[in-house]
Amino acid sequence: MKKLLSNKKMLVLICVFGLLLLAGCQRNVDGQGNVLPERIIYLDTPWSAMLNESILTAILVYPLAQIINFIGHLTGSGVLGVVLTTLLYNGLTIILSIKSTVNSQKMQMIQPELNKIQAKYEGRTDDNSKMQMYQEQQALMQKYDVNPMASLGTAFLQFPIMIAMFYAAQRADVVVNGKFLGVPLQKTPWDGFTNIKEYWPLVLIFVFMVIMQFASSLLPKYLAEKKRKSRKGYKAYADNGSSSNAQADSMIYMMVLLVVILGIRWPSAMSVYWGVSSLANILKTLFIQRRYIDNAEI
Numbered sequence: 280m281k282k283l284l285s286n287k288k289m290l291v292l293i294c295v296f297g298l299l300l301l302a303g304c305q306r307n308v309d310g311q312g313n314v315l316p317e318r319i320i321y322l323d324t325p326w327s328a329m330l331n332e333s334i335l336t337a338i339l340v341y342p343l344a345q346i347i348n349f350i351g352h353l354t355g356s357g358v359l360g361v362v363l364t365t366l367l368y369n370g371l372t373i374i375l376s377i378k379s380t381v382n383s384q385k386m387q388m389i390q391p392e393l394n395k396i397q398a399k400y401e402g403r404t405d406d407n408s409k410m411q412m413y414q415e416q417q418a419l420m421q422k423y424d425v426n427p428m429a430s431l432g433t434a435f436l437q438f439p440i441m442i443a444m445f446y447a448a449q450r451a452d453v454v455v456n457g458k459f460l461g462v463p464l465q466k467t468p469w470d471g472f473t474n475i476k477e478y479w480p481l482v483l484i485f486v487f488m489v490i491m492q493f494a495s496s497l498l499p500k501y502l503a504e505k506k507r508k509s510r511k512g513y514k515a516y517a518d519n520g521s522s523s524n525a526q527a528d529s530m531i532y533m534m535v536l537l538v539v540i541l542g543i544r545w546p547s548a549m550s551v552y553w554g555v556s557s558l559a560n561i562l563k564t565l566f567i568q569r570r571y572i573d574n575a576e577i
Contacts, residue, residue: 324341373566447551
């Protein structure tokens, strides 16, 4: 119980940190979605200028934006600046992802057995039945060394960095003034769909982003099911009316829909970042699955 309370306190602190970061990031775009000139970060933009905005912008957004600018100027491509920086950022944060992904995958794998326990006590609302159900589920998670809170904690730890990367990709000079196949990266996917003859590359970027987001969301569930079926003594437990799987599927579709709704109107450079980040998550998930999950005793 003390450990659980400690985890909750940590999550609160992490959430507050994330909110402070968001509060420190002022409005960067105008009504048409174009980055305001005074908000663009150039290679020669001094670090002190970021301190005038917020300390978190200075220590997180500014360095990432400058890496994007450096790679973009070196390669002559704002897209490559975003792509390579996103891959570098994901490579450096893979250590944070390992424990979270392992816990998430184990949780997915034992979910049918958790559903079975839940179905066993369905309709029994007395305190004694609730306590027994909780104890059985906890025993199952302890048996397989699963800690759901670990996944949440790591996700919140990465949240401020993810937001910082988003703003860095938005404000970097090579992105704001960059092009992809002759089309400005500040144009939105909506511009592409409404003028597909001139801006068709933006449609390709947007479709790539949606596909990668969908695949990234579904992959953990697919790998967990594949691992479950390969286990000795595998049992295809029925859902028994449990809504857990339906809720999980709904969350996946809601996330993809949210990305589509937001992404249709943001600069296409953001779609590049989001799509590559989702691709990096797919690669990390596959690596962690092969390295840590496939050989695990579960």
